[in-house]
Amino acid sequence: MSPETRPEARVTNVLLCGIGGQGVLTAAELLARAAVAAGHDAKKTEVAGMAQRGGVVTSHLRFGPRVLAPAIPDGEADLLIGFEAAEALRWVGQLRPGGTAVVNGLRVKPPVVHQGLFAYPDDPVGALRARGLDLRVVEARDIAESLGTHRLMNTVMLGAAADLLPLSPADLRALVVESFRVRKPALADLNGRAFDAGRTAAADSLGGAGGTAGETALGAGAVATPMASAAD
Amino acid sequence: MNALTEIAAGGRVLLSGNEAVARAVWEAGAALATAYPGTPSTEILETLARYPDVDAQWSVNEKVSLEVAIGASLAGARAFCAMKHVGMNVAADALMSQALAGCHGGLVLAVADDVGLSSSQNEQDSRYWGRFAHLPMLEPADAQEAHAFTLAAFALSEEVGCPVILRLTTRVCHVKTVVAVGERLAPPPRGFIRDPRRWVMLPVNAKAMLPKQDARDATLRALAEDSPLTTELEGSDRSLGLVASGPAALSAREALPEAPILKLGQTWPVPVDRIRAFGETVDRLLVVEETEPLVEETLKAAGVAVLGKDVLPRHGELSVRVLRDSVARLRGAVVADAAPAGPDPDVFPRPPTMCPGCPHLSPFYCLSKLRRGVLIAGDIGCYTLGAGHPWQAMDTCTCMGASVTMAQGLAMAKGGEDARKAVVAVIGDSTFLHMGMQGLLNLVYNRANVTVMILDNRTVAMTGGQEHPGTGFDIHGQEAPRVDFVALVQAMGVKPERVHAVDPYELPALFRLIRQETQVPEVSVIITNQPCVLTDRHTPRPALTVVEDECTGCGSCINTGCPAIQVTRRETTTTKSGHSKELAFVRIDSAFCTGCNACVETCAPNAIVPLNPAAHPRLEKV
Numbered sequence: 001m002s003p004e005t006r007p008e009a010r011v012t013n014v015l016l017c018g019i020g021g022q023g024v025l026t027a028a029e030l031l032a033r034a035a036v037a038a039g040h041d042a043k044k045t046e047v048a049g050m051a052q053r054g055g056v057v058t059s060h061l062r063f064g065p066r067v068l069a070p071a072i073p074d075g076e077a078d079l080l081i082g083f084e085a086a087e088a089l090r091w092v093g094q095l096r097p098g099g100t101a102v103v104n105g106l107r108v109k110p111p112v113v114h115q116g117l118f119a120y121p122d123d124p125v126g127a128l129r130a131r132g133l134d135l136r137v138v139e140a141r142d143i144a145e146s147l148g149t150h151r152l153m154n155t156v157m158l159g160a161a162a163d164l165l166p167l168s169p170a171d172l173r174a175l176v177v178e179s180f181r182v183r184k185p186a187l188a189d190l191n192g193r194a195f196d197a198g199r200t201a202a203a204d205s206l207g208g209a210g211g212t213a214g215e216t217a218l219g220a221g222a223v224a225t226p227m228a229s230a231a232d
Numbered sequence: 233m234n235a236l237t238e239i240a241a242g243g244r245v246l247l248s249g250n251e252a253v254a255r256a257v258w259e260a261g262a263a264l265a266t267a268y269p270g271t272p273s274t275e276i277l278e279t280l281a282r283y284p285d286v287d288a289q290w291s292v293n294e295k296v297s298l299e300v301a302i303g304a305s306l307a308g309a310r311a312f313c314a315m316k317h318v319g320m321n322v323a324a325d326a327l328m329s330q331a332l333a334g335c336h337g338g339l340v341l342a343v344a345d346d347v348g349l350s351s352s353q354n355e356q357d358s359r360y361w362g363r364f365a366h367l368p369m370l371e372p373a374d375a376q377e378a379h380a381f382t383l384a385a386f387a388l389s390e391e392v393g394c395p396v397i398l399r400l401t402t403r404v405c406h407v408k409t410v411v412a413v414g415e416r417l418a419p420p421p422r423g424f425i426r427d428p429r430r431w432v433m434l435p436v437n438a439k440a441m442l443p444k445q446d447a448r449d450a451t452l453r454a455l456a457e458d459s460p461l462t463t464e465l466e467g468s469d470r471s472l473g474l475v476a477s478g479p480a481a482l483s484a485r486e487a488l489p490e491a492p493i494l495k496l497g498q499t500w501p502v503p504v505d506r507i508r509a510f511g512e513t514v515d516r517l518l519v520v521e522e523t524e525p526l527v528e529e530t531l532k533a534a535g536v537a538v539l540g541k542d543v544l545p546r547h548g549e550l551s552v553r554v555l556r557d558s559v560a561r562l563r564g565a566v567v568a569d570a571a572p573a574g575p576d577p578d579v580f581p582r583p584p585t586m587c588p589g590c591p592h593l594s595p596f597y598c599l600s601k602l603r604r605g606v607l608i609a610g611d612i613g614c615y616t617l618g619a620g621h622p623w624q625a626m627d628t629c630t631c632m633g634a635s636v637t638m639a640q641g642l643a644m645a646k647g648g649e650d651a652r653k654a655v656v657a658v659i660g661d662s663t664f665l666h667m668g669m670q671g672l673l674n675l676v677y678n679r680a681n682v683t684v685m686i687l688d689n690r691t692v693a694m695t696g697g698q699e700h701p702g703t704g705f706d707i708h709g710q711e712a713p714r715v716d717f718v719a720l721v722q723a724m725g726v727k728p729e730r731v732h733a734v735d736p737y738e739l740p741a742l743f744r745l746i747r748q749e750t751q752v753p754e755v756s757v758i759i760t761n762q763p764c765v766l767t768d769r770h771t772p773r774p775a776l777t778v779v780e781d782e783c784t785g786c787g788s789c790i791n792t793g794c795p796a797i798q799v800t801r802r803e804t805t806t807t808k809s810g811h812s813k814e815l816a817f818v819r820i821d822s823a824f825c826t827g828c829n830a831c832v833e834t835c836a837p838n839a840i841v842p843l844n845p846a847a848h849p850r851l852e853k854v
Contacts, residue, residue: 019582020584029408032246032408033246036246036410041409041410042246042408042409042410043374043407043408043409044246044407044408044409045403045406045407045408046406047350053584053585053586053587053614053617054582054584054585054587054795055582055583055584055585056575056582067409068482068483068485068486069479069482069483069485069486069487069551069552070374070403070407070479070482070483071403071483071549071551071552073486073487073551073552073553073556074551074552074553074574075553086579086580086582087582089576089579090575090576090579091575091576092576093574093575093576094574109798110580110582110583110585110795111585111621111622111790111793111794111795112580112581112582112583112621113580114790114797114798114799114816114818115621115622115790116799116802116814116816117621118580118581119580120580121579121580150823
């Protein structure tokens with residue numbers, strides 16, 4: 001860092017959370033690239049290694065004129081993007097007062113819950129709602145499956161977050177679509193539609209009740225293609 | 233064409249610390265780069281393998297890796313070696329002796345500390361290797377610095393003639409930020425210089441080098457005092473000055489923007505005079521370092537009054553919150569020990585799991601069923617998860633290869649109630665090749681009785697699926713000679729009739745074999761041979777499902793630990809003997825099932841069947 005730098009300018013803190021294999025890190029990567037493309041300094045950090053095996057995954061994205069610390073200071077997240085309902089509940093305490101959460105209503109019980117060792121919360125979305133947050137709930141799996149595959153889930157979530165960031169939603173969409181056009185051209189347009197559907201769902205969710213959430217093994221499908229982006 | 237080299241000099245790209253180090257190693261003109269995979273350092277070599285002109289290669293362990301790099305340096309080339317913190321322990325033999333002789337071509341070692349232990353068995357502070365080995369230690373704070381410091385490390389190595397250590401932490405390795413990159417230099421070849429008095433470490437030669445090392449230490453101290461990598465950041469409040477290094481320096485700047493900071497880019501040798509002069513401009517001086525008090529104690533020994541670990545925690549990351557609260561307390565504020573706003577402790581834990589169809593599921597299921605009769609020494613890899621639920625089938629895990637050797641000690645000294653127990657060592661393919669082979673040789677030679685299970689999934693799975701000599705491919709995906717585990721262990725003296733290569737998906741056969749071999753009074757080796765499900769080598773089989781009406785709720789299948797098996801409802805019933813029993817009825821999430829068949833074999837009522845019977849010939853018997 002250059003000696004004269006000071007953290008005087010406002011930094012935007014985005015905390016993404018979910019389960020290993022859900023594409024949390026890929027989503028964070030795309031948001032980081034969008035922030036840099038918009039001219040910001042950025043830092044994107046994550047817990048990797050063991051946590052990727054179906055465990056808790058978080059990624060911290062910070063952007064602004066100048067970002068110093070690699071991790072979001074406790075309780076200073078502006079936006080929480082939760083890829084699973086109970087994971088959002090686990091990390092919601094990291095939001096600053098007045099922060100916003102956009103949460104996938106998906107409920108994924110881990111093996112320790114199926115083994116009877118721990119209880120999954122009865123209504124994680126309700127518990128989030130009870131905190132009086134600015135909360136948007138999106139049934140990203142239902143939306144993704146309606147478009148053809150659950151693997152579009154994290155593109156849906158990126159769309160859902162698009163209007164909650166100080167970045168241009170159109171630019172973010174273009175970057176997401178372009179990233180697929182480079183790697184998997186057949187899926188580019190589909191991911192564009194998933195992005196739009198997520199954006200619409202987040203807008204519609206304001207004031208609405210949480211939907212009924214599906215249940216799945218894991219981000220396990222997910223685990224079968226770890227780190228893979230939404231629509232592999 | 234290569235996308236990486238197309239990034240032109242002056243280009244600004246989003247890179248992790250690991251990617252930035254790799255880029256700089258390439259730019260520095262290094263000819264050879266080696267590593268054994270280890271979180272958080274793995275991606276350095278993975279990235280380097282995609283650059284031209286650098287011979288990037290996986291080594292079987294860190295000692296081998298460092299020695300290969302030393303050889304390249306002596307040949308006159310620039311060479312690089314990466315490892316995680318515990319890897320340096322393995323490489324220490326080579327490090328400590330070569331440090332005395334030094335190097336010829338620039339030699340840089342990157343060692344990545346897992347501050348906060350996200351994926352390691354300890355949290356050691358590798359900076360002590362600098363002090364121990366009399367070598368300079370550079371400590372970047374982010375990816376941009378990692379890039380610049382790597383280039384500086386090569387230059388320093390050649391200027392002083394000794395290896396230079398680059399100390400990274402997880403928050404450098406795995407944090408991406410914008411990095412300005414440069415072009416590749418082409419350092420002129422230096423050639424090998426025949427100099428046995430320097431390169432042959434006979435006692436007489438080594439002894440003669442000690443005064444030279446003293447002189448080198450003095451040079452390194454002088455250079456460290458003036459190092460351009462150490463910078464002073466202005467602050468308006470001179471009541472407290474900070475001496476900080478690594479990512480903690482950036483967190484300190486954010487937490488305490490008014491405090492002047494002397495940011496150390498080099499933490500060994502410690503620039504004592506420069507810190508002393510900085511200290512004279514502030515009322516009090518606080519050392520901010522992760523994780524041990526290396527700089528702090530060096531300063532105190534030199535008579536510089538500083539605060540350090542009396543104010544700050546001795547373990548874990550020095551985050552913005554920790555620094556802010558600690559300094560507030562130092563200034564006399566009452567700061568509540570409120571729970572940090574981290575993860576909500578009331579939400580259930582979600583530990584990492586093995587994958588659906590993981591070939592480690594059935595070995596640990598079998599061991600869990602034999603639990604009362606065996607002591608189980610484990611090792612480092614995905615299979616360390618076998619210590620957790622539902623298997624709880626691991627009694628020890630210390631370091632790479634220690635399953636085999638500690639099993640020998642257990643087998644030879646067990647007594648009392650354990651005397652009748654068999655001893656099993658569980659180790660993965662790559663870990664076996666890393667450090668387990670020597671232990672097996674020792675086991676056989678000393679006539680111990682251990683059943684060694686080599687769980688060969690044909691990859692280094694835990695770190696993301698790297699190649700090794702047991703996979704038949706190199707870091708570039710090119711074919712390479714492939715070790716034959718059966719022939720290898722037989723060559724070490726394990727009797728051919730005691731060596732078994734088995735399909736772990738054939739659960740009953742695996743169970744019978746483990747039971748049989750643990751009852752034999754000599755060394756046995758059981759090698760499981762299904763590939764990791766996350767690799768291309770794995771071929772998924774048609775998915776399974778549960779016939780709801782036939783599930784009796786016994787829960788046996790749940791004990792395989794497969795995450796595709798889900799409980800749909802629970803009931804409590806009373807057995808004939810009057811005990812109450814919990815029943816758990818299940819379904820299989822067929823979308824995630826890989827058809828490995830392990831659960832089918834645990835299901836007495838045959839309630840688990842192919843989702844599409846025609847597609848699953850293996851299960852026609854069901």
